[in-house]
Structure formats: structure tokens, C-alpha cells
Amino acid sequence: MFSYTFHWNQALKALPQMLDGALVTLQIALLSMAIGLAVALALTLFRLSGNRILGGFATAWVEIARNTPALFQIYMAHFGLGSFGIHLSPYAALLVGIAFNNAGYLAENFRGALKAIPETQTRAGRSLGMTSLQAFRYIVMPQMLRVAFLPATNQMVWAILMTSLGVTVGMNTDLAGITQELNARSFRTFEFFAIAAVIYYLIAKAVTLAARLAAARMFRY
């Protein structure tokens, strides 16, 4: 019946190795968020531009990113692009895949946040002689980022968890990849994955807490 014997010692010995992996995980998540935020801002401007081609491009991006599995997006970045002769390393493919996903969700998040900012704010800026881009940059965007900040932290947590999908494209230096390799060698599946899960949990919690503190500092108005 229940004949599994726990071997925690073996798993705990691998902890430093797993923590190194956790750093890679955090690095990919942070980079993917930075890229995702920049792209989401561009997509938001495309949508606001009134240009049909740019707007259509942004809408297509958001639709695909939000309505297809993240796993497929990462697969596409690795094997899909590979079919066309563009070969991304597992690291790069994972980063591109998650950044693609982040950008889509964040752009939609921004769209919702924009609705909370009255049109009269832009009018006031334009009345002071600002171009529409200046009014967006200095008046609308800062307010939009505030409204979108806490929902964006959810996406950051999601990005951290999504990095685990990297194992499917041969990623073996992040937390999931290292855990998978340790497991393959030792078959201490439960122990390794339980420890990895705790590490994911702690990273996610730390990020959420840090975001709350940062929000309290940044948004004093």
C-alpha cells in the first residue's frame, strides 16, 4: 500500500543547487516582465493611435497571447521559430514566450486602467500646449500605471510560475529544470518537487509583498 520511504536528506543536499536555479527563474521572470511592460506600452499606444494597422496588430497580439496556452507560446518560440531557421536557445525561447504572454495580458490590463482616467485629463494637457504623446507620457501614463500596478503584480507571479514550462523546451538551469534533472537521477520525485514548490511559493509571496511595499512608497497621492 503506502510503501514510499521519504529521503529528505538527499533532497536537502541539493538545496544550494536548487536555489541557484531559483535565481535563474527569478531572472527570467524579471526580464520577461521588463520586456512585457515595454511591449505592452507600445501596444497600448498602437491601440490609441487610431491607425487601423497598428491597432489591429495590437489586438491580434493580445488575442493570441490571452487565448492560447502559454505552453504553446513557449513551444512556438523554440520549435516553431526553429522550423523557419530561427534557433533560440531554451533560455531565450522561454524568455520570448513568457514576454509575449506578459505583453498581451499587461496590454489588456492597461486598457482597463485607461478607462479609469477621465478624457478631461488629456484635454487639460493639450490645452497647455502638449502634444498628444506628451499628454500621454506625463499625464495619462503615470496614472494608468498606478491603476494597473497591483494587477500587474499578478502577472509577475504568473510569469514566475510560467518559467517552469521551460522544461518542455529543454531548459535545465532554472528551478524547474534543475529539479527535473535531480529527479531523473534519483527518483526522489516527491521530495524534490515539494522543495521546489516551497521555493516557488516563497518567491511568489516575496514578490507580492515587495510590490505592495513599493506601491505604498510610489503612490502617495
Place this chain on the structure above:
Amino acid sequence: MIEIENVRKSFGQLEVLKGINLTVEKGEVLTIIGGSGSGKSTLLTCINGLETIDSGRIVVDGTDVHAKGTDLNKLRRKLGIVFQQFNAFPHLTVLENVMLAPVKVLGQSKAEAEAMAVKQLTHVGLGDKLKVYPSRMSGGQQQRMAIARALAMSPAYMLFDEVTSALDPQLVGEVLDTLRMLASEGMTMICVTHEMKFAREVSDRVAFFHKGVMAEIAPPEALFGAPKDADLKTFLAATH
């Protein structure tokens, strides 16, 4: 000089300006009175190009506002406008609100813009609120900040669009006092207002708008003392 020639403007089926002709000289204080929907506020936003016009011409210091190729961003530097809603930028302090456009639009240095902002804010009585966020201030204070923000651009003209209409009654006075001060300093102003006593006091001329037409324009004594237009008489009787 602001020259308004036969300006027409419709929103869909509704014609809100039916051929307005009006000239405002440098240094003049013109107030526009009239009922809701008479087109007075629309005229102001047409003057600074926030709204387009269907026909006619608006010329500000020789620049045709609605002509193709007119740099509206540049033109708006000389046309300060303050709205009924204060439109404070909530994410910026009072000082930053006033400094933003001079730095970003006029390219002033921070020090230059700050000196100007402090001067204008002190002028409207907010010298002690520089570091405060707008959400911490009353409507009257926010509206005075909006006035200082417009003045910091050193505009040649100031347009006021019912700037006291969204204020609690006890806060109206402080904003009107600010407008009186500007008028006495020789600022060229067009004020759309419902404050008849104020219009009577500060104006060189008062214009009465009714259903998209400028039904009467005259110095305040004449317009309030001996109104000729029948609709104006009804309007004045109703407001007293």
C-alpha cells in the same frame, strides 16, 4: 486680438453656434452669459482649437486657428484655459502640476519653471500648498491651482469656462477674487459665467448667448441696466 467671424458649429443635428461674430481686443475683459446649451462653452473650446468649427474663422493674433497647417500646440501656449472641472493632475503635487507644461512644452529649466510656479501659486494664494497633492485640497484651491497652471505658461489670453460652477457656494468667492485680480492687472480674458454680479463688476463688455446666437453685446451698465433683447430680459429676470 481674437477675431471670431461668422463661426458655425454643429454636434450632429444640433447647431450650437449659428454664426458668431465677435472681436476681443487686447486688455479687454469679456464675459459671456446665457442659459445652458446656448453655445458659450463650445465657443471657448473652439477658440483654442480643442473643438473644430464647421464654417467661419477664428483668428488669434493673426493666426487662423482652424486653418490647415496651424500649429495648435504652439498657439495654445498663448491661450490659457481653465475649465469647470479643475482637471488637477492627481499624481503630481501642486508645484509639479504648475511646472509640468513650462518644462515639457516651453523647455524651461526646472529652476526657471519652479520660480515661475512659486510666483503664480503665491499670486493665487497657494504659496503654502506647494508640496501638497490636489486630493488634499478643496475645490476652490484646486481651481486656483488650475488658474496658476495656465498663467505659468505666460499666456496672452485667458479663457474661463464656468470656473465656479462645480464649486460649493462658499468656495465661489475665492475663485472670483482671483479672476478680479487678473482683470485688474490687465489680463485679456473671456469668461463664460453664471455669476451676474461678477460679470457686472469686472467686464468691459458682456455678451448674451441664446440658442447659439449672440443676441446682445454691450458694456455691463447697458446690458444689465437697459437690456434690449427679449430673451435677455427673460434671462435676467429669471436669474435675479
